Amino acid sequence: MKKVCFIGACGHSGSAVSVICEKPGEYAVPAVCAGRPEIDILPFVQNLERKGLPSPKVYGDYRQMLDLEKPDILVVDAYFCDHAIMSIEGLERGIHVYCEKPAATTLEDLDKLEAACQRAAKKGVHFAYMLTTRYDPWFYTAYQAVRQGVIGEIRMLNGQKSYKAGKRGVLFHNRETYGGTIPWVGIHALDWVLWFSGKRVKTVSAIQSAMANNGNGAMEATAICLFQLEDEVAAHINIDYLRPQTAETHGDDRIRIAGTKGVIEVRGGKVYLINGEAQGEQVLPLMQPPKIFADFAGSLDGKKDCLITAEQSLYFTRVCLIAQKAADTGKIIQML
C-alpha cells in the first residue's frame, strides 16, 4: 500500500487520482494540503469522497503533513511558483515526488531543485513531471513509430499547443505565480520536440505577447520559440490561447516531424505517416500506453523505467525558462 499525499489541485493531479481510484488496494490518500490560502482544496477533497475514497485529513502546513504522514509519494500541484520548493521539501524527506509542470518558474529555483533531485536520486528517491501528453495514445504511438525508424533521421520538428483561454484564476494573471505561457503550455510541445529527437538545444530565440488574452492579466496569449538543436536539426513550437470556445476540444495539440525517410504527424488525435513504405498517407493504429501515474508509481522500486526521467523533466523546464528569457529580452540565447 503506497501512501500518496497531495499539495494543491491547480493542474493535473487528477492524473494521479484516476489511477488511485482504480486500485484502492494499492494506494491510500491519508492527507492533503492546499499549499496556499488562495487555493480552495475542498472541491478536491469532495471529489475523492465522491469517488469512494476515505476522507483525507486536511493540513494547513504541508511540511507538517510530510513529517507526520510520511507518504511514499507526494503529488505537487499548487501555485506554479511553489512547485520547486514543495518538491525539494518532499525529496529531502525521502519522498518520491510527482510534480505538475512547470517544476520551477525561475532558474534559481530550478538550480535548487536540480541539486535536490541529484541528492535524492542517490538514495533511490524519484522525481517526475506531469508530461501527461506523452501518454496520449497518439503521441505515444508516434513516438514508438519514430523509434522504429519509420521516418529515418529526424531533421525538423514543428510543435503546436493551442488552448481555449476562458476566464482563468488569479494564479494565471501574474508572471510571479504563473511562470508564463511558454513554461506552462509550451513545455508539452517542447517535450515532443526533445523527447522524439533525443537532441539537446544549441540556441533559442522566442517571441510572446499578452495581447488578446481574454482579460487574463499578464498571461501571454501567443508565443513562438525557435530552436536550433544539435546536428543542425531545426525545431519550433507555436503556442496560443486563441482556440475558439466553439471548437470541439479544449486543445489542438500537434507535432509534425520530418525525417530523411518520411514525415509523421500527430493532429486531431490521429497519427499520419508518409514514407516510402506505402503510396500516400497512412493513418497508424493507436497503441494503448500505460497511465502516467501508474508508470511513475510502478517504477519507484527501480525494477523498471518510467517513460519520463527526472533529467528530462528538469532539462525541459530549463529550456522553457531560457526560451522565455529569450522572448523577454529579444535575444538569441546559446545553451550549448
Added chain:
Amino acid sequence: MKKVCFIGACGHSGSAVSVICEKPGEYAVPAVCAGRPEIDILPFVQNLERKGLPSPKVYGDYRQMLDLEKPDILVVDAYFCDHAIMSIEGLERGIHVYCEKPAATTLEDLDKLEAACQRAAKKGVHFAYMLTTRYDPWFYTAYQAVRQGVIGEIRMLNGQKSYKAGKRGVLFHNRETYGGTIPWVGIHALDWVLWFSGKRVKTVSAIQSAMANNGNGAMEATAICLFQLEDEVAAHINIDYLRPQTAETHGDDRIRIAGTKGVIEVRGGKVYLINGEAQGEQVLPLMQPPKIFADFAGSLDGKKDCLITAEQSLYFTRVCLIAQKAADTGKIIQML
C-alpha cells in the same frame, strides 16, 4: 494584341503560357531567350509549338531581343541570380515585367531593382512577381474570408512549405545562382503571412541547414524563420525539402491563422474555419480566383488593380533575404 517575350523557363513561366494559349487573339509570343548558356530553352519552345502557337524567334542576347522585339510584357524566369538585372533591363525600356521569384538574390541587386521599379511606376510601367499560390483557390478563399473578419484581428500566423527534393539542376546547388531556400521556397509562406496580416516585420531570426538535401549541393533542405510583426503579432514559417516521393502531391502548403474571433487554416487544398458562428470546424466552399498572369496583364492599363503589387513583391523579397542573413549569421535582425 500584347507581345510577350520570355527569358528562361526555370520556374513558373508556365503560369503565363497557359493564359496566352487560352486567348491567342490577345497575346503573341514573338521571341524567347535562354538568358544563360546553361539554360536549354528548346523544350520551352517545343511546348509553345505543341500548344499551337507560332514558333518564336530565339535570341542569344536578351537585351537585343528587348530592343528589336519591343514586347509589351517581359516574363523573367531564368537563373534566380539574374532576375534583378533582367527585370531592370525590361523596366528601363518601358516594358512591364512579370518576374519569377526571387526577384533578387542579394540585397544590392534588390536595391537596384527597387529604384528601377519606382522610376518605371512613374511612367505607368508595372512589375509583379510570381506569387502563384495567392491564386490557389484555397489561399484566395481564406484571404477573402479573413478580409471579411471571420477570425477577428490576426494575432498569430504559422506557415509551411514542404516540397519533394528530387534531383535538381545545378542552378539549385549553389547559393550564387539559387539564392537559397528561404527566398525560393519560403517566400510563398512569407507571402501568406504578410499578405493576410497586412503587417510589416519588426524583427526576424532564422535557422537553416543543407543536411539531408538528397545530394543537391548547398541547397538548404530545412529552414524556419521567426517573425515579430507590428502590434506584437507573432509569425513563423517552416520550410523543408523532406516531403517523401510517395506523397500524393509535390507540396504540402499550409497556413494557420489565429485571430481574436477564430482560427482559419489552409491545409491539403482545403480551408478550415473555427469561430463563434458555428459549432466545431467548418470547411469553406472554394472561390474561383483569376489566373495570376491574366490578373497582371489585365491591370497594365491602370484601370484595375493586380492582386500582387510591386511594393509587396519587393518588400517580401527583402524580408526573405534578411531572414536568410539572420540564419547565415545566427543573429536577430531588426527591420523596423
